Amino acid sequence: MPANLGEFEQLVLLALLRLGGKGYGITVQEELGRQAGRNVSLGTVYKTLFRMESKGLVSVHLGEPTPERGGRRKKHYTVTLAGRKALQRSLAALRKLSRGVDAVWELP
Amino acid sequence: MNPARWLSWLIPASEREFVLGDLEEAHGRRSALRRTWELVKVAWVCRRHRPRHLYYSLITSSRGDPLVTTLLNDLRYGLRQLLVRPGFTALSVLTLALGIGATTAIFSVVNPILFESLPYPNPDRVVRVSEVDKDGLPNGTGFATFVDVKTMSTSFEALAVNSQWQPTLQSNGDPERLSGQRVTRDFFAVFGVPPALGRDFTAEENIRGKHRVVMLSDGLWRRRFGSDPAIVGKPVTFDGIEYLIVGVMPQTFENLISPSVQLWAPLGYEVSLPWACRTCHHLGEYGRLKPGITPEAAKRELDLISGRLVAQYPTEYVAPGMLVTPLQVVLTRNVRPALLAVLGAVGFVLLIACANVSSLLLGRAMQREAEFAIRGALGAKRGRVVRQLLTESVMLSLVGGAAGIALAWVGLQGLKAIAPANLPRLDAIGIDTGVLAFTAGLSLLTGLVFGLVPAFATARPDLFTALRPGGRHTGHRSKRVLRGVLVGGEVALSVMLLVGAGLLMRSLEKLLSVNPGFDPTNLLTLTVQTTGTRYSTDEPVWAFWERTLEAVRAVPGVTMAGITSQLPLGGNFDRWGVQIEGKLLDNPEAAPSADRFSVSPDYLQTMRIPLKRGRALTVADAGKRPPVVLINEAFAQVGWGGEDPIGQKIQYGGPDQPWRTVVGIVGTVQHTALDLDQAPQLYVPESQGQFADASMDFALRTRGDPALMAAAVRAAIKSVDPTQPILNVATMDDVVSATTRQRRFTFVLFQVFAVVALLLAAAGIYGVLAGSVTERTREIGIRSALGAPRAGLLSMVMRQGLALTLAGMAAGTIGALALTRFLQKMLFGVGARDPLTYTGVVVVLLAVACGACLAPAIRATRVSPLEALKAE
Numbered sequence: 001m002p003a004n005l006g007e008f009e010q011l012v013l014l015a016l017l018r019l020g021g022k023g024y025g026i027t028v029q030e031e032l033g034r035q036a037g038r039n040v041s042l043g044t045v046y047k048t049l050f051r052m053e054s055k056g057l058v059s060v061h062l063g064e065p066t067p068e069r070g071g072r073r074k075k076h077y078t079v080t081l082a083g084r085k086a087l088q089r090s091l092a093a094l095r096k097l098s099r100g101v102d103a104v105w106e107l108p
Numbered sequence: 109m110n111p112a113r114w115l116s117w118l119i120p121a122s123e124r125e126f127v128l129g130d131l132e133e134a135h136g137r138r139s140a141l142r143r144t145w146e147l148v149k150v151a152w153v154c155r156r157h158r159p160r161h162l163y164y165s166l167i168t169s170s171r172g173d174p175l176v177t178t179l180l181n182d183l184r185y186g187l188r189q190l191l192v193r194p195g196f197t198a199l200s201v202l203t204l205a206l207g208i209g210a211t212t213a214i215f216s217v218v219n220p221i222l223f224e225s226l227p228y229p230n231p232d233r234v235v236r237v238s239e240v241d242k243d244g245l246p247n248g249t250g251f252a253t254f255v256d257v258k259t260m261s262t263s264f265e266a267l268a269v270n271s272q273w274q275p276t277l278q279s280n281g282d283p284e285r286l287s288g289q290r291v292t293r294d295f296f297a298v299f300g301v302p303p304a305l306g307r308d309f310t311a312e313e314n315i316r317g318k319h320r321v322v323m324l325s326d327g328l329w330r331r332r333f334g335s336d337p338a339i340v341g342k343p344v345t346f347d348g349i350e351y352l353i354v355g356v357m358p359q360t361f362e363n364l365i366s367p368s369v370q371l372w373a374p375l376g377y378e379v380s381l382p383w384a385c386r387t388c389h390h391l392g393e394y395g396r397l398k399p400g401i402t403p404e405a406a407k408r409e410l411d412l413i414s415g416r417l418v419a420q421y422p423t424e425y426v427a428p429g430m431l432v433t434p435l436q437v438v439l440t441r442n443v444r445p446a447l448l449a450v451l452g453a454v455g456f457v458l459l460i461a462c463a464n465v466s467s468l469l470l471g472r473a474m475q476r477e478a479e480f481a482i483r484g485a486l487g488a489k490r491g492r493v494v495r496q497l498l499t500e501s502v503m504l505s506l507v508g509g510a511a512g513i514a515l516a517w518v519g520l521q522g523l524k525a526i527a528p529a530n531l532p533r534l535d536a537i538g539i540d541t542g543v544l545a546f547t548a549g550l551s552l553l554t555g556l557v558f559g560l561v562p563a564f565a566t567a568r569p570d571l572f573t574a575l576r577p578g579g580r581h582t583g584h585r586s587k588r589v590l591r592g593v594l595v596g597g598e599v600a601l602s603v604m605l606l607v608g609a610g611l612l613m614r615s616l617e618k619l620l621s622v623n624p625g626f627d628p629t630n631l632l633t634l635t636v637q638t639t640g641t642r643y644s645t646d647e648p649v650w651a652f653w654e655r656t657l658e659a660v661r662a663v664p665g666v667t668m669a670g671i672t673s674q675l676p677l678g679g680n681f682d683r684w685g686v687q688i689e690g691k692l693l694d695n696p697e698a699a700p701s702a703d704r705f706s707v708s709p710d711y712l713q714t715m716r717i718p719l720k721r722g723r724a725l726t727v728a729d730a731g732k733r734p735p736v737v738l739i740n741e742a743f744a745q746v747g748w749g750g751e752d753p754i755g756q757k758i759q760y761g762g763p764d765q766p767w768r769t770v771v772g773i774v775g776t777v778q779h780t781a782l783d784l785d786q787a788p789q790l791y792v793p794e795s796q797g798q799f800a801d802a803s804m805d806f807a808l809r810t811r812g813d814p815a816l817m818a819a820a821v822r823a824a825i826k827s828v829d830p831t832q833p834i835l836n837v838a839t840m841d842d843v844v845s846a847t848t849r850q851r852r853f854t855f856v857l858f859q860v861f862a863v864v865a866l867l868l869a870a871a872g873i874y875g876v877l878a879g880s881v882t883e884r885t886r887e888i889g890i891r892s893a894l895g896a897p898r899a900g901l902l903s904m905v906m907r908q909g910l911a912l913t914l915a916g917m918a919a920g921t922i923g924a925l926a927l928t929r930f931l932q933k934m935l936f937g938v939g940a941r942d943p944l945t946y947t948g949v950v951v952v953l954l955a956v957a958c959g960a961c962l963a964p965a966i967r968a969t970r971v972s973p974l975e976a977l978k979a980e
Contacts (some may be wrong), residue, residue: 024126024130025126025127025130026130026133026134041149041150041153042130042131042134042146042149042150043149043150043151043152043153043154044153046123046127046150046153046154047153047154050123050154065129066133068132068133069129069130069132069133070128070129070132072125072126072128072129072132073125073126073129074126074129074130075123075125075126
C-alpha cells in the first residue's frame with residue numbers, strides 16, 4: 001500500500017499535472033502561487049520534489065539548455081503511475097469525507 | 109566574482125545545474141545578490157536532503173597519495189557520523205568548547221605574565237636591586253648608597269634609580285595632574301629602549317639645577333600634544349616651572365615598573381641633599397646586567413660592596429647585603445601563586461570535559477559495535493579502525509576548539525573587568541597568534557586524549573556477541589566499567605575544584621569580617637594635592653589644609669572631617685625608624701620602625717579609630733606647643749613591653765627632630781592590608797610635623813550615601829583654591845573592597861570552574877545511567893514482569909549511580925587533601941583541611957548526583973514489561 005500524501009505533496013502533484021509534463025522548479029512555484037494562492041519558497045518546492053522523486057511518485061527527464069538559464073538544462077518532473085494512484089486516493093478520501101458537510105460552511 | 113556560483117557547493121551536486129538554472133531564470137543575471145540569497149535559502153531548506161551530497165563536496169577526494177585519500181575518506185566518513193547524530197555532536201562540541209574556551213581564556217591571561225619574556229631586548233638581564241631591611245626583606249635604595257654602588261660595581265651595563273613624581277601639567281589646555289617618574293640618566297638604557305623622537309637624558313641633565321627637562325610617553329604626546337612631530341625642544345610648564353621636552357618614548361615601550369607613568373624627568377639629586385641620605389630608602393633601583401653576568405654573581409659583588417659601606421657607615425645601615433632579582437620575578441611574585449592555581453583549576457575543567465566526551469564516545473561506540481564488527485569481519489585492521497575513530501574525535505575537538513575561541517574571547521572581557529589591580533601587563537592580555545596556536549595544539553591534543561580510550565576499547569569487538577541478534581545488550585561489560593571509571597574521575601576532579609572554591613570563599617568571608625580598626629561605612633575619601641610655587645613653603649600649605657577642612661565641614665551632610673597623610677588601605681605607607689627616650693640604640697637603623705600618620709586632630713574620631721588609653725589629639729596640640737604623639741597598641745607592646753608608655757618620649761626623622769610625648773594609645777588600623785600583621789603606628793598633629801605634607805587624604809563622615817556628597821565636597825575644596833587637583837575620590841567601602849580584588853578574582857574563577865565541573869560531572873553521571881537503563885531495558889522489563897516493585901527498580905538504578913559518585917568522591921577527597929596545600933598562600937583564617945568546607949562539598953555533590961540519577965531511575969520504573977519483551 002503506497003504511503004499517504006502530505007497536503008503540500010498533493011498540491012505539487014496537482015500543479016505538475018496541470019503543467020502537463022513540462023513542470024520544473026520555477027513553474028511549479030508559479031503555478032502554486034497563481035492557482036492555489038500559496039507563496040512558497042523555491043527551497044520548499046525542491047524539497048518536496050526531491051522527496052517525491054525518491055519515493056517514486058514523480059519521474060524526471062532533462063530538458064535542453066537555454067540561454068536565459070545561463071546554458072543550464074531544466075529538470076522536468078512528470079507524475080508517475082504510483083503518483084497518480086496516491087493522488088487519486090487522497091482526493092477520493094477528501095471527497096468522501098467532505099460529502100454532506102457543506103452545511104457546516106454556513107455556520108458562523 | 110559571482111557569489112552564487114561560489115556558494116553552489118551548498119546544493120547537492122546532482123541537483124546543482126537545475127537549481128542554478130532555475131535561479132538565473134527567475135531572477136536574471138544581474139541581481140546576483142538576490143540569487144545568492146535565494147540559493148542560501150534553498151540550501152537551508154534542503155539541508156537534510158541527501159546530506160552526503162551537500163557536505164561531501166567540501167572534501168573533494170584526491171586520486172594522488174593513498175595516505176591523503178585515506179585521510180580524506182576518514183574525514184568524509186567522520187563528518188557523516190557527526191551529522192547523523194546532531195544531538196550527540198552538539199553536546200560534545202559544547203562540552204569541549206567550555207573546556208577549551210576556559211583554558212584558552214586563562215592561558216591568554218597567564219601567558220604574557222608568567223611565560224612570555226618581558227618586552228625588552230635581552231629581558232633576562234633586567235633586574236631590580238634592593239637594599240635589605242631588618243628582616244632581610246627587599247627595601248628601597250638611598251641615593252648616597254646608589255651613587256657608591258654605581259661607582260664601585262662592575263656587573264651592570266646600566267644602573268638607575270627612580271622616584272614617583274606627580275606633576276601638574278599647566279600648558280596646552282586644562283591643568284591636569286599626571287603620573288610620572290624622576291629617573292637618573294641610565295633609566296631607559298636599563299630597559300634597552302631608546303626614545304622614538306628626540307634624545308635620551310644627558311649626563312649633564314643629571315646634575316641638580318640642569319634637570320628641568322622631560323621625556324614624554326607616546327600616550328601623553330598623542331593626547332595632550334596632538335602627536336606634534338616637532339615637539340622636541342619646545343617648553344612645557346609643570347607646577348609653575350618651565351621644562352624643555354627632549355624626547356618621546358615609542359608606543360611599544362611598556363613601563364612595567366609603573367604602568368600608569370606618562371612622563372619622566374631627571375631625578376636631580378646630589379648626595380648633599382637631606383633626602384639623598386643613605387637611610388632615605390625611597391628610591392627604586394633597577395639595572396641591566398652585563399652579558400654573561402648572572403643575578404647571583406651580581407649579588408655576590410654587591411654584597412661585598414655593601415659590606416664595605418656598612419663598615420664605613422655603621423649607623424646608616426641595619427645589616428650588610430643586597431638583593432638582585434630579575435624584573436620578571438619582581439613583577440609576578442605576588443600574582444604567581446594565584447595564576448598558577450587558576451591555571452591548574454582550568455586544567456581540571458578541561459580534563460573533566462575530556463572525560464565527559466570520552467564517556468559520550470564510549471556510549472556511542474557501544475551503539476556502533478555492529479558496524480566495527482562488520483568492518484573487522486571484512487578484514488579491516490585494528491589500526492585502521494583506531495585511526496578512523498581518532499579522526500572523528502579530533503574533528504570534534506577542532507570544532508570544539510573553534511567554538512572555544514569564541515567563548516574565550518567573551519570570557520576575557522569579563523576577566524579583564526575583574527582582574528586585580530596588581531596584575532601586570534593587563535594590556536598585553538588578548539587572543540593573539542600565540543594563544544591561537546596554543547588553542548589549536550590544545551584542541552588536537554584533547555581530541556587524541558579523549559579519543560584514544562574509546563578508540564582502543566572499540567576497535568576489536570567480539571564478533572560473535574556483537575553480531576548476534578540482541579547481543580548488543582550484553583557484550584559491553586568492559587566499556588561500561590571504563591565509562592564508570594571516567595565518570596568517577598570527573599566526580600573526583602569536581603570534588604577538588606569544589607573544595608578549592610569552598611576554601612577560597614571561606615577565606616574571602618573571613619577577610620571581609622576582619623575588623624579594619626576603623627569604621628568604613630558612610631565615609632568619603634579623597635586626595636588633595638598642593639601644587640604650584642605658592643605652596644613651596646610650609647606655612648601656606650598648613651593654612652591651605654586649615655581652610656579646606658573648614659570648607660568641607662560646612663558641606664551639608666558632612667558630619668565630621670579629618671585629614672591624614674596616608675589613608676588606610678590606600679596602597680602606600682610612610683615608615684620611619686623611631687628612637688625611644690632612655691632606650692637609645694647606637695645604630696638608629698636597628699630601632700623599631702613605625703608607620704607615621706600626620707593628621708588633623710579630629711581625624712581619629714572621624715575614622716572612629718578607638719582610643720584605648722590616655723587622651724585624644726586636640727586643636728590645642730598645634731604649632732609651637734609641646735609636641736605630642738599617639739601610638740597604637742602594637743607600638744606600645746614593641747616599644748615598652750609591660751611598661752606604661754604614656755608620658756614617655758619618642759623621636760623619629762633623625763637626631764635633630766624634637767622628642768614627642770606619648771599622650772594616648774589607640775587601636776591598630778589595618779593599614780597595608782586586611783590580612784597582614786601591622787607594624788607599629790604613630791599619629792602626629794599635622795601642624796606639629798617636621799614638614800607640611802604636600803598631599804593629604806581627606807576622610808569625611810557623612811549622613812547617608814557618601815558617594816552622593818562627592819560633587820558638593822569637590823565644589824567646597826575648589827572654592828578655597830580652584831587650581832589644586834582633587835584625586836582618588838572614593839567611598840571607604842570601595843577602597844576596602846578594592847583590596848580584596850585579587851582574592852575575588854581567584855575565587856570567582858574557581859567558583860565558575862567548580863560550577864562547570866559540577867554540571868559536567870552531573871551530565872556524565874546522567875549519561876552513564878541513562879545509557880545503562882536503555883541497555884538494560886529487557887532485564888528491567890523481566891524484573892518488572894516477575895514482580896519487582898517500582899521502589900526496588902528505582903533504588904537499583906540509584907545505587908548504581910551513587911556507587912559511582914561515592915567512589916569518585918572518595919578519590920577526590922584524597923586528591924583535595926593532597927592538592928589544597930598549593931592554595932595555602934591564598935587562604936586566610938581557614939585551614940587547607942577545613943572540615944566545614946569538605947562537608948559542604950560532599951553534601952552539594954551528593955545532592956547534585958542524586959538529581960542526575962533520578963531521571964534515569966524514574967525511567968527504569970516506567971519500563972513496561974510488555975514493551976520491553978515485545979521489542980525483541
